[in-house]
Amino acid sequence: MVRDAALVAGKDLLIEVRSRVTLNQIAPFAVLVLVLFAFALEPDRGLLTRAAAGLFWLAVTFSALLAVQRSFAVESADGARDGLRLSGLDPAGIFLGKAAAVAVELVVLEGLLGLGVVFLYNADLHGAVLLAITCVAATIGLAAAGTIYGVLAAGARVRETLLPLLLLPVVAPVVLAATRATEAALGSTADSGWPWVRLLGAFAAIYLAVGAVAFGPLLEDA
Amino acid sequence: MVRDAALVAGKDLLIEVRSRVTLNQIAPFAVLVLVLFAFALEPDRGLLTRAAAGLFWLAVTFSALLAVQRSFAVESADGARDGLRLSGLDPAGIFLGKAAAVAVELVVLEGLLGLGVVFLYNADLHGAVLLAITCVAATIGLAAAGTIYGVLAAGARVRETLLPLLLLPVVAPVVLAATRATEAALGSTADSGWPWVRLLGAFAAIYLAVGAVAFGPLLEDA
Amino acid sequence: MKIRLLGVAAAASLALTLVLGLRLPPTEEQHQYARLIAIHPAIAWVAYLAFGVMALGSALYLWPATRHRRWDRLAAAGAEVGVVFTALMLATGSIWGRPTWGVWWVWDARLTLSALMLALLLGYVALRRVSVDGERRALVSAIAGLSAVVVIPVNHFAVTWWRTLHQGRSLANISPASHLDGQYIQAMLVGFVAMTLVFAYLLARRFQLEVLADEIDDAGLAAAIEARRREGVPA
Amino acid sequence: MAPAVCLSRAVVLLGRFPALAGADLLVERGEIVHLSGPNGAGKSTLLRALAGLLAIVEGEAEVLGHDLTKDRRRLRRSVGLLGHTSFLYEELTVEDNVRFAVRAAGVGVGAVEPALDRLGLDGRLRDVAVARLSAGQRRRTALAVLVARRPELWLLDEPHAGIDAAGRDLVDELVTEAAATGATVVFASHELDRANAIAGRQLTVVGGQVHAIQPFVTSGRS
């Protein structure tokens, strides 16, 4: 299973290296979203700075949407999804592999967006540890849930639109929790971020489990 | 040309009627975005209400993204884009037709989001006229620009990710202007919204013109 | 037949609720709106119930021992009726909120959760719409249904902490449970009964509809197979 | 009257690859020309170029009197291309697709019925969404579009592929009929015997060039 996961993750990342989509398209998109928020929330700057954490995670979520969409666009192009099934790979492995690849891409994006936030919204961070752990936990959660609903949507010809609808309400708590935890890390609130981090951990754990179990049936029948 | 436009718009709307994507998927997504914003911004500090206009237009923009994506997913499935070229339809007609179809869908979505904002962010509107005109102008602008960049992206296998990247920076001014105009309509700012509306009108006019002229070359060579 | 009786009962109790509700005296701080208490809490309860039904149906379908189409139908029926009641809950709540809190909506944990629930239900229904064939759709939507349910606790904690870790306005300050005399309690309780009956009725009807649809399909299938076999055979 | 097709030293690039490397081709009106040649030789590229879908970067190209180096669009209404992929709308039914194509080409919709009938797409299939069709039924639908549009120049890329035994004879009929009614047909096919039975002239495409028939050393190596 681990072997299969590595194989799939490797394949997805190779495709990314070949096509540079995350780097050349999703990343700029993410930054753009930040800028748009800046437009929308003008005029008062203070507002932006206070909302920095939230906007950061919103941007990450939308980028995650794109990353997942991409991850399955690659598969379902020209029936390659059937290819996955015919490949004889262990579904759990496929799930972990694709989730891992998405997670890697997201981490890169988060680094970028982090800079964006610091510059655009002049937020400054303390609690780097808390922030790091938050990012890791949230990323795993997003990637896992994203991959599950990605394969659900990949079956339908309407995946572009179905995926956001399915995914967003599910990851809503991640946005919320990550935002709060990050606010704590940015010191823009008094109270501790750790309970939120635990929540993120729980979310990630749940969806990793669900994915490992349910991905098989989904891949077969979705 | 008008005939061709009608033909294409009719075809796109027929597809929508057959597949119900805008209704069943994009619309809920749009409202969901509003809820997510609430997570990101602190509702209590009245930020939401103050930012209502901006967030409304952000949500509209994201929905527009999906609508355009859908509008060209339909085309580029199985090389149907070449089909458009071979169809011998007048490019300007195709452009107007697709833009019109998107605009229709957007208007519906805006109605929905309008309600959402009023209820969720308890914004209340005066100046309905101003608001209506703003929406019309902005919608035309979004639809026109969206269709232009939609065809640009439709060529690439990476349209899911390329389109947002191309479109967002272009429509940023729309978001900005529409936001200001709407704020005026919501009475959350003192100054008049009409200059902004004029800006929106200009934008729409420009992109309609650009589209009518440039769509041909784009369709050919993008 | 049974269902029809249920319908009658539902209609009757609903009527009673309306009468009781409308005979409620306006309270000083909420005026006429206090009467919403006759239906709103009940609707909210039913909304949760429907969500639960969807979860239950999905779970029972997924459990190999109990796998049967009826559970899929139950989940489907629950979800669709649930959409209606959740929407009603939000609507009545907002209408009530306007006078009580002066706003249509506050980002209270409970409210937010209900909003998310509506989204989850809509997603589930949309997913069911995209695929037609029974077996697969049943399995897939069961999985989707359950994995929507497992986030509810997470959602719950998230929104609760969100509104409590953060000091700020929440229903706590304007607690519903504030001084209710018997008349209100009475109306509220009847409301609960009525809404539950209505829910049961709608659920049963929707379920029945699924059954009929499936029967038509099965009948259709036999015919379709026949037709398919005759293809290409000289007439 | 100008010849149907007149290419000289035409070069066409796909990406940076010269898929056509100086192709010469002269086809008189009413001819039936068969292109054979190894995989990757450039047959599809040639046909797509003749349909005005690809830019001619060097050499001259005139099709039905239109100079492709100047304007590739005006030509479109009078050519019909059957490609490897059928340019159809997945969501729409067989009938919808043919009707749309016909109206787009400005032909009377009266042509739809006979075409469907001819290709055996009346009856049950008429109302099946193209996405659900079998491979051959798709090809038949694509052919129905051509039959209904009745173009002056038929460009067929492996018209027999995927079509059943009876259908193959039908295809041959259609081709000969078209030629008989003054249309010109250029088609690529790997089924040499069948092709030569209907073709007036056979040419081989090798390495992006067109040669008068001669045994070629083949292989996918192109």
Added chain:
Amino acid sequence: MAPAVCLSRAVVLLGRFPALAGADLLVERGEIVHLSGPNGAGKSTLLRALAGLLAIVEGEAEVLGHDLTKDRRRLRRSVGLLGHTSFLYEELTVEDNVRFAVRAAGVGVGAVEPALDRLGLDGRLRDVAVARLSAGQRRRTALAVLVARRPELWLLDEPHAGIDAAGRDLVDELVTEAAATGATVVFASHELDRANAIAGRQLTVVGGQVHAIQPFVTSGRS
């Protein structure tokens, strides 16, 4: 040893349509079976079902000793399917694709080179992204995957389609070789003469059922 394929009264639904309506099929190991039949008869559906991609809703189905009504997944590693669409990753090169497929199937990567060589995909094509390949080169790549994976059961859907004259003989060679080395081959083809030359037995699929060869009145009307 169990027969390679044993279907009895198998029913397969596509959507609600019984694409297979009680198909009976018995194939011994090492046989080469040719499926003919009109468009839409159910050949591709049958092959996909044998590959374990479709659910058997009625009747029995056993392939290579695996009962498809119980478990469709364990079978996968030992069958190879060449479908109408090649299950390849557009962004990856020919070599990448074959290598991934081989490693996924758990075969040694040593098999990659010979396979590419055999299908004439060494040299320039090896490093071309699949998205850029010509129709026939795609088919060759898909075949290369099969050759490299060396499955026990070969399921070929119109293996000759799109492949050039020399390639066709190669395909025949591959099929007969596979059978000679003990593998079983079931293939659908509309090129009757060529097919019958290599097939040990010919069956017709009509109306979702399999019949011993007999002249059938055909038509796409299905």
